[in-house]
Amino acid sequence: MKHKQLVHWNFVLLVDLQFPNVSNLWLSFDDTLFIPEKAWFFNMEIDRAIRECDDRRLQTKYKNATYVVQRALTLYSIEEVAFSFNGGKDSTVLLHILRAGYFLHKKGQNSVNGDLKDFPIRTIYFESPCAFPEINSFTYDTAATYGLQIDTISLDFKSGLEALLKEKPIRAIFLGVRIGDPTAVGQEQFSPSSPGWPPFMRVNPILDWSYRDVWAFLLTCKVNYCSLYDQGYTSIGSIHDTVPNSLLCVSNSSYKFKPAYLLADGRLERAGRAKRPSSTGGQLPVDSNGLTSLDSHKNSMLTASIIAVGDEILFGIVEDQLGPYLCRKLHCIGWSVFKLSVVHNNIDSVAEEVEQQKSKSDMVFIYGGVGPLHSDVTIAGIAKAFGVRLAPDEEFEEYLRHIIGDQCTGDRNEMAQLPEGITELWHHDKLSVPLIKCQNVIILSATNVSELEKQWDCCIELAKSSDLLALLEPYVSKHVTINLTDVEIAQLLSELGLEFPDLYIGCYRKARYGSVIVSFKGKDLARIDSAIKALHKFQLVLKFTGGLV
C-alpha cells in the first residue's frame, strides 16, 4: 500500500509539474497501479517527446510502428518473440519503439501491474570480432541502461538462429530493417524468413521509415546512439567494410566528418559501406600502384548502352536526337557505346531491354517515358528489370514538390515512387531534380538536347568528385575521304586493321557510288596519325575530312 501511494504521488507530480499533456496519454491509469519508476519514465518520455513535437510525419510513423509491435504482441506470446539488436541506429530506434509498443500493449490489456519488467522481450545480439568496439560497447551499455536480457550469439546469422530456435520457442523476431536496405527488398512489416532460413516471422516495425525519420526520432527523443554516428558513419557494418561517409567530409579536411544526421540524401547512407582504404581516411580506395579506383579505370575499356523510350520515335513522328548526342559525349569520356536502342512506352518492353543491357554494359543510360503521364512507364520498367517494387521516396517527393507545388493530386505522388533498395539520387546545384541512378542504370529526364546538355554537364562534374561514373582517357577520331570505291579499298583496310588492332577503323559512304570515308578511332592520336600515314603511302587520301576529340 505504501508503494501504491508513493507511485501515485509520483504520477500526480509528473502530471502537474513536468508532463502537462500526460493526462491525455495514460487515461487508464489509476491509483491502484504500481509501475517501476524507470519504466514509467522512459516510456512516457518517448511518447511525450513524439506527441509534443510538431513533426506530423514522425508522429504517424511512430504510431504505425508501435501498432505493428502491439499487433505482433497480440499474435505471439512474450516468450515467442525476440528483438535482434546490434547497437546500430535503426535497431536503437526499434528498441525505443518496442519499449513504447510493449507498454501500450500492456496498457491495452489493462494488465499493467507490479510485475512489469523494464523490457521483457528476449534480445539477441550476433557478436562478431569484426564489429567496431564502439558498437559493441554501445550495445552492452544500452542493454544495462534499459535492462535488456541479452543473448549473445557468436555464430553467423543463419546458424545462430537455427541454434536459438532449437532451444527457445521463438516464432517472431523484431528487426530494424528499413526500405532502402538491400535486404528489405520484397519484405513487408510481417515477412516469413527466407527459404533456406530457419522458420520464423520477421517483424519490421520501421520498414517504411526513411533515413530522415530515423534521425528525427533519435534527436526528438534525445536518446543515446552509438558515437560512431557523430563521426560521419551513416550505416555500420564490419570494421572491414565500413568507413565514414565521404559525403559528410568537412570540406577542408579529408579525415574530419560531420555527424550522420546531417546527411542530406538518406539513400546515400550506405556510401561508406564496402570501402575500407588503409590510410586515406575515407577517400577512394588506392591500389598497389598508388592509383585510386578512378585512376586505374583510366585506360580500361568501359561500355555503355543507351535506351530511348518513345512510341513516337518508333512511329517515325519524332527523331531521336538525344541518343546521338549521348554517343558523342560518352566517347569524349572514353566510353564505348555498345548499343543504342529504342523501345515502346510499355513496362515489359522497357524491362526486357534494361534487363539485357544492364548485364551486357557497364552503364545504361535511359531517357523518355519519365513523368506523370500514363505512358511514363520507364521507372516501373526498370524496377521490373531488377525484380524490385516501386516504393515511395520522400526526398525525391520533396524535390518534385518544389517544382510542381501542390499540383499533384492524391495523397501519394506517383512520380515519387522509385525502385526500392537500388536507387541513388545524385544532386547538383544546377539541377532542380536530382539524377536518378538504379545500380548501373542512369535515368535522364531530359526531353531535348539543351536539357540533356545540362544534365550531362552536371553528371560529369559529379563524376569528378565521386564514383558516379568513371572518366576515362577520351577517344579521339579522325576521318579521311578516299578516292577509291569500297570494293577497291576493302582488302587494304582489312590489312590496316590487322596492323593497328588498338584502333577502330571504320568505313562509310555517303552514296553507293563514289568516294568512301574512313574513320579512325582510338585513345592514342599518334597511332591514328600513323594509320592515316599508311594510307597516304598508297596515295589514296583525297582529303582530310575532320576529327573529333
Ligand SMILES: Cc1cc2nc3c(=O)[nH]c(=O)nc-3n(C[C@H](O)[C@H](O)[C@H](O)COP(=O)(O)O)c2cc1C
Ligand atoms: C534476426 C535476423 C534474421 C534474418 N533473417 C534473414 C532472412 O530470413 N533472410 C535473409 O536473406 N537474411 C536474413 N538475415 C540477414 C540480413 O538480411 C542481413 O544480411 C544482415 O542484417 C546484414 O545486413 P548488412 O549487410 O546491412 O549489415 C537475418 C538477419 C538477422 C539478424
Ligand SMILES: Nc1ncnc2c1ncn2[C@@H]1O[C@H](COP(=O)(O)OP(=O)(O)OP(=O)(O)O)[C@@H](O)[C@H]1O
Ligand atoms: N549483429 C547483429 N546482431 C543482431 N541484430 C542484427 C545484427 N546485424 C543486423 N541486425 C538486425 O538487422 C537490422 C538491420 O541491420 P542494419 O545494419 O541495416 O541496421 P542498423 O545496424 O540498425 O543501422 P545501420 O544501418 O546504421 O548499420 C538491425 O536493425 C538489427 O535488427
Ligand SMILES: [Mg+2]
Ligand atoms: Mg548495421
